[in-house]
Amino acid sequence: MLVGAAADHSPRTATFAAYDAVTGAALAPRFEEAGPQDAARACALAAAAFESCNELAPVRRAQFLQRIGLEILELGDALIERAMAETGLPRGRLEGERQRTVGQLEFFASIVREGAWIDATIDPEQPQRLPARRPDLRRRHISIGPVAVFGASNFPLAFSVAGADTAAALAAGCPVVVKGHPAHAGTGELVARAVRGAVAACGLPVGTFSYLPGTTAELGAALVADPNIRAVGFTGSRAGGLALARVAAARAEPIPVFAEMSSINPVILLPGAARRRGAQLGQDYIASVTLGAGQFCTSPGVVLVLEHSQTDAFEQAATAALHDSAAQPMLTGAIQTAYRRGVDQLLSHPGVECLARGRPGAGAQPGQAALLAVTAERFMSEAALRQEVFGPASLLVRARDLQQIGCVIDLLEGQLTTTILFEPEDEPSVAALLPHLQRKAGRIIGNGWPTGVEVCHAMVHGGPYPATTDARYTSVGALALQRFLRPICYQNLPDSLLPAALRSDNPLQLPRRIDGVLHAS
Numbered sequence: 001m002l003v004g005a006a007a008d009h010s011p012r013t014a015t016f017a018a019y020d021a022v023t024g025a026a027l028a029p030r031f032e033e034a035g036p037q038d039a040a041r042a043c044a045l046a047a048a049a050f051e052s053c054n055e056l057a058p059v060r061r062a063q064f065l066q067r068i069g070l071e072i073l074e075l076g077d078a079l080i081e082r083a084m085a086e087t088g089l090p091r092g093r094l095e096g097e098r099q100r101t102v103g104q105l106e107f108f109a110s111i112v113r114e115g116a117w118i119d120a121t122i123d124p125e126q127p128q129r130l131p132a133r134r135p136d137l138r139r140r141h142i143s144i145g146p147v148a149v150f151g152a153s154n155f156p157l158a159f160s161v162a163g164a165d166t167a168a169a170l171a172a173g174c175p176v177v178v179k180g181h182p183a184h185a186g187t188g189e190l191v192a193r194a195v196r197g198a199v200a201a202c203g204l205p206v207g208t209f210s211y212l213p214g215t216t217a218e219l220g221a222a223l224v225a226d227p228n229i230r231a232v233g234f235t236g237s238r239a240g241g242l243a244l245a246r247v248a249a250a251r252a253e254p255i256p257v258f259a260e261m262s263s264i265n266p267v268i269l270l271p272g273a274a275r276r277r278g279a280q281l282g283q284d285y286i287a288s289v290t291l292g293a294g295q296f297c298t299s300p301g302v303v304l305v306l307e308h309s310q311t312d313a314f315e316q317a318a319t320a321a322l323h324d325s326a327a328q329p330m331l332t333g334a335i336q337t338a339y340r341r342g343v344d345q346l347l348s349h350p351g352v353e354c355l356a357r358g359r360p361g362a363g364a365q366p367g368q369a370a371l372l373a374v375t376a377e378r379f380m381s382e383a384a385l386r387q388e389v390f391g392p393a394s395l396l397v398r399a400r401d402l403q404q405i406g407c408v409i410d411l412l413e414g415q416l417t418t419t420i421l422f423e424p425e426d427e428p429s430v431a432a433l434l435p436h437l438q439r440k441a442g443r444i445i446g447n448g449w450p451t452g453v454e455v456c457h458a459m460v461h462g463g464p465y466p467a468t469t470d471a472r473y474t475s476v477g478a479l480a481l482q483r484f485l486r487p488i489c490y491q492n493l494p495d496s497l498l499p500a501a502l503r504s505d506n507p508l509q510l511p512r513r514i515d516g517v518l519h520a521s
């Protein structure tokens with residue numbers, strides 16, 4: 001079954017199934033594999049839709065985004081039940097994720113309406129300027145062009161077909177072609193229908209949105225290589241993100257790939273916090289590690305403690321909580337296999353101690369939690385200990401002193417988040433560590449846990465490589481829109497030929513910067 005502008009009715013030979021994450025059983029129906037030809041058709045339709053999408057007035061664009069949200073809600077419980085079966089995630093989590101998905105679309109609708117993203121800027125002609133006249137210069141942002149989106153396995157709604165990347169790209173006026181994640185093919189298809197319902201209801205061109213279900217690397221590569229695609233949004237593995245970035249770079253006309261990939265999200269426990277509330281923090285740590293079977297890009301993979309501070313209460317509480325934690329189903333058999341291999345590899349390193357394993361659990365692909373410990377010396381000497389293990393595992397790293405914690409941070413790769421747990425008496429230490437943390441991460445969290453990402457104006461869900469391929473942006477929050485825009489300047493064009501955003505009478509009532517001065521709408 002194919003959804004999207006790429007659908008055709010020619011006979012297909014290849015089909016695939018989605019699987020129940022708890023039982024491992026294949027779920028009906030089977031889905032028809034999209035192939036490179038489908039990708040080419042979808043991209044051609046996206047290119048044909050580009051002008052309409054790009055020039056769609058902000059108010060209509062906002063209505064379209066909101067309509068997608070309504071169509072998703074109209075799918076009702078069928079969507080939640082299908083997502084539960086395919087991912088093993090509990091109802092409450094998926095209902096919350098649906099709310100976030102719809103809220104994200106509403107959020108971008110409000111940004112689009114407000115119009116500041118257009119960055120309308122006018123430097124009027126200065127005919128008398130010496131030594132030479134200044135021409136009339138007017139700048140705005142336009143859409144970058146059709147965008148390919150790769151949905152993430154771990155957020156079947158909020159980071160998938162109508163998730164963060166799709167919402168940001170549509171808000172920016174870009175047609176979108178989604179490569180569906182095969183781990184939640186049925187969920188993806190339902191949401192794709194909802195988006196296409198919104199496209200039709202809003203009278204937009206059919207190529208505004210297409211959905212390509214499939215399981216082959218060939219399909220994803222063909223999509224990224226298609227000359228009509230102008231940018232890529234991706235969330236997933238480092239190997240997958242880099243493979244697609246290589247395809248994008250090898251094109252006759254290379255394009256940007258905004259890939260969010262791998263992060264171990266270090267947490268630093270300072271002595272005041274360990275002393276005053278170590279037991280509570282130990283429990284909270286494990287709740288964060290095991291949330292959603294640890295399948296969060298912001299899962300705390302490493303906690304740094306000072307070995308001579310009072311961390312006993314923290315360690316004991318964490319060890320007990322992890323020992324009691326029940327294994328939850330992982331998203332796919334492949335992810336569980338990679339997780340088990342990752343934990344085994346960590347444990348095979350000399351000096352890595354197993355503090356606790358969680359309860360083993362039943363079902364097709366349970367994720368048994370693991371809490372390991374190692375010294376900072378060893379952690380620094382073995383790069384393999386600093387790699388992401390996607391799942392409910394975390395490594396407690398014991399450092400000699402604050403300076404050594406700084407050295408550990410300096411050695412880490414780029415991160416989505418770093419977290420620091422402190423009390424007022426620890427503030428000088430926090431101040432000393434902040435420059436190290438700023439160099440490494442997109443978000444620095446004080447006294448919290450990294451799992452949980454707000455959709456808001458100030459959020460940065462990004463960071464230096466390999467957290468993402470481009471540390472200047474975020475995949476969550478208002479700044480996510482900027483990835484899919486480009487500036488364009490019009491010199492000496494008369495009002496009659498200028499886009500509405502830049503006409504002298506400001507028909508869209510946009511906030512604009514005129515001759516360097518910001519004017520509210």
Ligand code: NAP
Binds near residue numbers: 217221241260262338
């Ligand atoms: P993935 O394997 O990277 O797949 C993500 C998407 O990219 C899928 O649609 C996949 O298509 C496609 N893809 C992957 N490699 C490709 C290639 N070489 N060429 C073309 N397309 C390609 O990620 P996943 O399935 O979601 O999870 C696997 C691992 O990714 C996890 O074990 C974890 O390490 C990591 N992960 C990280 C995050 C994060 O937020 N940092 C989130 C989820 C997963 P096909 O499946 O059809 O090949």
